[in-house]
Amino acid sequence: MIDFCAIDFETATFERHSACELGICIVQNSQIVETKTWLIKPPSFPYFSQHNIDIHGITPQDVKDAPTFDEIWYEVEEMMYGTLMIAHNASFDAGVLRSCLNYYGMFTPKLNYLCSIQLAKKSWNYLPRYGLKHLAEYHRIEFKHHRAGDDAEACARISLLAFEKLFLTNNEEITDYMKLKIKKL
Template sequence: MDFVTIDFETATSERDSPCEIGLTYVKNKEIVGTESWLIKPKSYPYFNPFNISIHGIRPEDVANQPEFHELWSEIKSKLENQLVIAHNASFDFSVLRKTLTTYDLPFPNLNYACSYIFSKKVWTGLASYDLKTLCWYNNINLNHHRAAADSRACAELTLKAFELTNTNSVHEFQEKLKISIGELFEGGYRPAESKGSSTKKDLAIIAGDPAKRKHESIFYGNSVVFTGTLTSMSRAQAQQLIADIGGINAPSVTKTTNFLVVGQQDYKVVGEDGMSSKQEKAVKLIEQGSFLEVISEKEFLCNI
């Protein structure tokens, strides 16, 4: 099980604005090295303040660094024909694909997987599966949001997952962790996905306790949607509370939604504005006159 882990940091919300890349190399289930490169992004000298607040990389840090296309031949040689793993691979590989497209560079040939996806199969029942939470749970040191540190933490987490599942080959990897390996190739890609759990949970089957009905609650008889990670409880626990109160759990924001409860968001997923797709849709519906209220986790807790 040799593999490489990858992590990107970006200068803006645009996926083709990498300002740092980190790679960690694993041979025979041992970490043998970590490298990182600062990159002058195409947006230089502009960096979004939100992104700076996350990773701390500033325009002056990359002023004398090469652009991505100048580094690519070196980096490509380390990724070509490898199994590459990223935590939230949909982000990191969209950065890679969009940046290669911007510089008119062909895609490399490689297989890839997402540690965010397979971590859900290994450590079931956690409230969150972001890298920081998983590293804390597994006693892995992490200097979060710098590419070298994040790629190394991803490698350590992956090795831990392989150890716990007794995974010793790529074939076992897919079978034991119930995931499909993604592929990047010249001209296109196939995403890494979860297997055997593609059907979404039917929230309508969550039965409430009639003894816990709260007719006076703002949630009683109303449709409630959750987005982001709650810090006080798991989403499943929150949805059970809504069912007990007499509310209606819904998976997505529609014109019939009454409340959207917003937890903590992962900036790599939601972008610089900090809003998930559910929250963005809610804002648009409110602007169009829908009776829909966006509330924080604190407001949610005050009304249960």
């Protein structure tokens, strides 16, 4: 059976450590068991880039009473512990995670991650586009785009469909098949 966590970050500014929302979708035994979202007060608070607000709709008012990243990290890390991390455009989300940990002087866990875009390209190599929105539409997955919990869950659903299409049934098979695409945090 397959175990992984799908994650998604939204940011307040162009700076990678400016996470303002984090979503995690936990998959155990090839089933989604939990999706959790945290609003986060970024270091730039109360400043948010208007460009970023236009993308995700999260404003400084929404996060004024939210915890900072370092206040939620231990709960997040426990949910992710020992599992493969998957994100859509994973270099962005892994970069945000790394930058937040660095900003707060926190230990970076040993974590392998995989980009669901790479996975989708191996699974459906005939599609014209591989954005989360396009893949979700193709698979009739409804979600609120650019909200972290919804994006993480859509990523998890797409990844599960990709594993099924590729006949991958456990984490070892995923590691063998995708070994050149799996990166270390």
